[in-house]
Every structure is written in C-alpha cells, then in structure tokens.
Amino acid sequence: MRFKKQKRHRKTVRFFSVNFGFRQPFKVLCDGTFVHHLLHNDLTPADKALSNCLSAPVMLFTTSCVLAELKKLGAAQSASCQAARKLAVARCDHEKKVSADACIEEVIGENNLEHFFVATQDADLRKKLQKVPNVPLIFGLRNALFLEKQSKFQDDFVKSSEEKRLHLTEKEFKALEKRITSDSANVDEEDSVDEEGLGHHNPGLQPHITRNYSGKEGDVKDRVRFKRKRAKGPNPLSVKKKKSRENPNRASGKEVKGDDGNAEGKRKRKRSRKGKILAGTDGAVQ
Structure with missing residues (x-):
C-alpha cells in the first residue's frame, strides 16, 4: 500500500513539474490547521515528513496573517504558533490582517507565480484552490500525509x-497571411520583369553592367x-623506392683493377665454362 501511494505521489509531482514548471526544492505554503496536525500526530520534523511525501527536498513557508490568526487563538494554539514562527514568511502585503484562508488565496492568485504547494486541512480552501490550474494540494490523515491528485x-x-x-493564434495567422501575400507579390514582379525586360518595370532594378577588362581580366567569365x-x-x-646508382664497390671502399693496373669503376664479368665443357664432350662421343 505504501509503495502504491508513493507511486501515485510521484506521478502527480511529475504532472505539475512537466506542465507548470515546478522545480526542486519544492516550496510548501502551510496554514495553521496543517501545522497543528503535524504537531498533534508527531509528524516532526515537518520538512522531513513533507520531503518523504514528495520524494524531494522542500522549503516550508507561511504568512503573517496565519501567524496572527494562531496568536489570536490563545494558549490552546501556542505550540502551533511557536512552530509556525520557525517557518519562512511569504509576502502577503496585508496592512490589516485578514483570515488565513483569504490570505493564502490572495498569495496564490490566479497563476501561482511562486509555484507553491499548499498544505492545509481546510476542505473548503482545498475545493477553492482546485479551480486554480497549477496548485498542488497536500493534506494530512492521521499520521500520514497525502498529495491530492490533480x-x-x-x-x-x-x-x-x-x-x-x-494551432495558430489570430496574431500568428495574420502575420503568416501577410507574409504569403508579400511573397506572391514579389513572384509576380519577377515574372513581369522577365517578360518585359530589365529596367522597364522597376527603376530600382538595374541591369548588370559589363566592363571591358584588358589582359588577363578579359578572360573572366560571368559564372563561377x-x-x-x-x-x-x-x-x-x-611507388617503389628509387635504387641508388652508386657503385657498391666504391661505396665499400674497394677498387677493381684492370689488365693495365688502373682502377676501374666497372665490375669484371665472370664467364662460365659450362658451354665449352659440353662442346668437348660432344666431340668425344663422335
């Protein structure tokens, strides 16, 4: 059961995060009834209990009108008043204090610009805030906290x-229609220029002037x-590597001498005697 509740809460949090831009840490606006419920059911510390409910870090807020209402209730709500004073105070701009539910409604407004989660035990206040598009609601039931489904x-x-x-808005549709008409008018102008020739339709359009260039510049063509x-x-x-033309004997430092005793750069050819030996054997057989 606990797993299903957490899964449902995560789905609701994702709904408001994706569609209305709620971001962590989530801001929770608490009234006096919710603070009293937390103390009465030992759901302390409050920030830990709410972060477990939303599976995300939270920041707790209240208003000066809520504090004033708890103070008017006297000693019966003194513990709740002291606990509420530890919360951050959201600006409500009420010189003359009003009731807590009226103050919270005014702070939320029509768009909930501050992206508040509202935590309250007041059922009437929750019904009113359900008609505001981007207000997630939290309430307590015994020793558990619940996030209402959208x-x-x-x-x-x-x-x-x-x-x-x-779909396009009226303003976007008019802008698109105006652009289409201007583009069609430009196309008609270009067609008329092509039929009648340049310079006759629009004085702003001038024919291309060709210049006579001398030398190499005269060979320049219009099209690139x-x-x-x-x-x-x-x-x-x-490619194969080139063979060196140096004499291997000269590179090794050796010199080849000819018949006259002079060093020659050419290599002496060795002749084989196999041919002569074969010729001699043939004569002997005959």
Whole structure:
C-alpha cells in the first residue's frame, strides 16, 4: 500500500513539474490547521515528513496573517504558533490582517507565480484552490500525509493548452497571411520583369553592367566554375623506392683493377665454362 501511494505521489509531482514548471526544492505554503496536525500526530520534523511525501527536498513557508490568526487563538494554539514562527514568511502585503484562508488565496492568485504547494486541512480552501490550474494540494490523515491528485479542471486546462499550442493564434495567422501575400507579390514582379525586360518595370532594378577588362581580366567569365581536383602526382605509398646508382664497390671502399693496373669503376664479368665443357664432350662421343 505504501509503495502504491508513493507511486501515485510521484506521478502527480511529475504532472505539475512537466506542465507548470515546478522545480526542486519544492516550496510548501502551510496554514495553521496543517501545522497543528503535524504537531498533534508527531509528524516532526515537518520538512522531513513533507520531503518523504514528495520524494524531494522542500522549503516550508507561511504568512503573517496565519501567524496572527494562531496568536489570536490563545494558549490552546501556542505550540502551533511557536512552530509556525520557525517557518519562512511569504509576502502577503496585508496592512490589516485578514483570515488565513483569504490570505493564502490572495498569495496564490490566479497563476501561482511562486509555484507553491499548499498544505492545509481546510476542505473548503482545498475545493477553492482546485479551480486554480497549477496548485498542488497536500493534506494530512492521521499520521500520514497525502498529495491530492490533480483535479478534473486542471486536467482539462492542460489538454486545452496543448491543443492551443498545436494551432495558430489570430496574431500568428495574420502575420503568416501577410507574409504569403508579400511573397506572391514579389513572384509576380519577377515574372513581369522577365517578360518585359530589365529596367522597364522597376527603376530600382538595374541591369548588370559589363566592363571591358584588358589582359588577363578579359578572360573572366560571368559564372563561377569550380575546378575539379586532380591528382598532382603518383601516390607516394604505391611507388617503389628509387635504387641508388652508386657503385657498391666504391661505396665499400674497394677498387677493381684492370689488365693495365688502373682502377676501374666497372665490375669484371665472370664467364662460365659450362658451354665449352659440353662442346668437348660432344666431340668425344663422335
């Protein structure tokens, strides 16, 4: 049962985060009834209990009108008043203090710009805030805290806003229509210029002036022609290495002498005598 509750809470938190931009740490606006419920059921510390409910870090807030209302209740709510004073105070701009539910409604407004989660035990206040699109509600039941599922009004609001994003507004439609008409007018002007010739339709359009260039500049053509890249030489990886032409004997420091005793650069050829020996054997057989 606890796992299902956490799964449902995560789904609700994801709904408000994706559609309305709620970000961690979540801000929770508490009234006096909720603070009293936390103390009465030993759900302390409050920030830990709420972070477990939302599976995320939280910041707790209240208003000066809520503190004033708890103070008016006297000693019966003194512990709740002291606990509420430890919370951060959200600005409500009420010179003359009003009731807690009226103050919270005014702080939330129509758009909940501060992205508050509202924690209250007041059922009437929760019903009123269910008609505001982006207000998630938290309440306590005995020793457990619950995050209310988004109301039908909030679901319908999200669906209608998604449909509006898919369609053009009146302003966007007029701008698009104006652009289409201007583009069609430009196309008609270009067609008329092509039929009648340049310079007759629009004085702002001037024909291209060709200049006479001398020398190499006269060979310049109107259209740019890209040169095709060609291989400038053989691939060095596919070419065999060149053999050195130096005399191996000269490189080794040896000299070959001829018949006259002079050193020669040429290498002396050795002749084989196999041919002569074969010729001699043939004569002997005969």
